Amino acid sequence: MQLPQNKLMQIAGNLISNAIKFTPRFGDVTVMLEIAATETGQKLLITVKDTGAGISKDQIIALLSDSDASTDGTDGEKGYGFGLTLVKHLVKGMNGTFNIVSEEGKGSEFVVVLPV
Numbered sequence: 001m002q003l004p005q006n007k008l009m010q011i012a013g014n015l016i017s018n019a020i021k022f023t024p025r026f027g028d029v030t031v032m033l034e035i036a037a038t039e040t041g042q043k044l045l046i047t048v049k050d051t052g053a054g055i056s057k058d059q060i061i062a063l064l065s066d067s068d069a070s071t072d073g074t075d076g077e078k079g080y081g082f083g084l085t086l087v088k089h090l091v092k093g094m095n096g097t098f099n100i101v102s103e104e105g106k107g108s109e110f111v112v113v114l115p116v
Contacts, residue, residue, distance in 0.1 A: 003044065003094065003114060003116060004094075007090050007093075007094065008046075010086065010087075010090055011046065011087050011090050011091065011112055012031070012033075012046055012048075014083040014084065014086060014087050015031075015046065015048040015084075015087060015110050015112070016029070016031060016048055017083070018048075018083050018084065019048050019049075019050035019052065019108070019110075020050075022050065022052035022053045022108070023050040023051055023052030023053075023107070024052065024053075027050065027051040027052055027107075028049075028050065028051045029048070029049070029050045029051075029052075030047075030048070030049045030050070031046075031047070031048050032045070032046075032047040032048075032049075033045070033046055033047075035116065040115075041115060041116065042115075042116040043113050043114060043115055043116060044112075044113070044114045044115075044116050045111065045112070045113055046111070046112040046114075047109065047110070047111050047112075048109070048110045049107065049108070049109040049110075050107045050108055050109075051106070051107040052107050052108065053104070053105065053107075054102045054103050054104040054105055054106050054107055054108055055100065055102040055104070055108055056102075056104050060100050060102060063084050063085065063088070063100070064088070064100075084110075087110075087112070091112050091114065094114050094115075095114075095115055096112060096113050096114035096115065097111075097112070097113045098110070098111070098112050099111045099113075
């Protein structure tokens with residue numbers, strides 16, 4: 001299966017722009033892409049990790065249940081409220097998984113796994 005380039009760009013672009021938006025100046029944003037071989041075939045892993053504001057457990061639950069709301073970035077950037085929801089929707093449509101690990105004030109890690 002070939003992954004659609006436009007969807008991959010939307011997924012990576014949204015995750016990276018959110019990480020930048022919610023990470024203060026001189027913070028870190030790390031992006032990793034890798035292909036992993038598994039028993040069921042190859043998988044593309046996209047990991048975006050930041051040292052930003054983090055997301056509360058309630059916000060993660062709301063996001064994953066489609067009831068999240070937009071929040072402003074660390075420099076007052078306006079959020080539109082659909083970035084991570086769009087990522088979740090695209091990943092689901094590509095039979096992948098989307099996981100969030102976060103702690104408020106310490107940053108977030110977003111991991112997308114897509115079958116190749």
